[in-house]
Amino acid sequence: IIANYGLGDAVAQEDIDDDLYAVINFVLAQKGGFMAVAFEDLLQYLTAGFFATLGFATGTTVAGMPDGLSAFNTAHPISASNLGATYSNRPSVDADLSVATAQAMSTALRTQKAPNNSTYLPNKLKRVVINPTLHYVANQIFSPEARMQPYSADRTLNPLNKQGVEICEWPYFTKSGATGTNNAWFGQAETHYCNFYM
16 A cells, blocks of 8 residues: 655755755754654554554455455455465454453464464564553553453452563554544554555
8 A cells, every 4th residue: 555645845956056045945944843743743644544444444345455354354364375264353343452352362363373274373462552542451451560450359360461562552543442432452463564664
């Protein structure tokens, strides 16, 4: 999926060479930081938009996706040559981030099969991506200090805190989840093929 954008004005070389009062070479150059911020914001919006839009899109003809399905889907073909066998990289029903869904996500990654549908991939959860609205929930689940499971009165140990899962707070990821605003989330494995080039 390729996106091309322009964020600047064209200034003729003669104007730069004849910049008698240093407006172009001095004044505008001092304003360049705002252009850099605008460009960085654009990259954030585009990338977050990819996950929020194409990650959760419906249908079987999602633009730019190799199998026509959204990035997070319950029926991805396991390989291009084995369309009959499918795998799921999301819950069958939208679910909020919790101990149970985090455990299910971690287990699903550790039991994912390779394209031959017999070998298991040696993979595990590396990071969870959230909007800052899930800051406290994610830390209750994944923080190394979270020894006990939250919302449990029986002092149940929390094994997720020992997996070294990185919490990636991304305010640009504004997709709403099962029961709230901007509370969608997703996990990323140690080995993944989600790459961005600029």
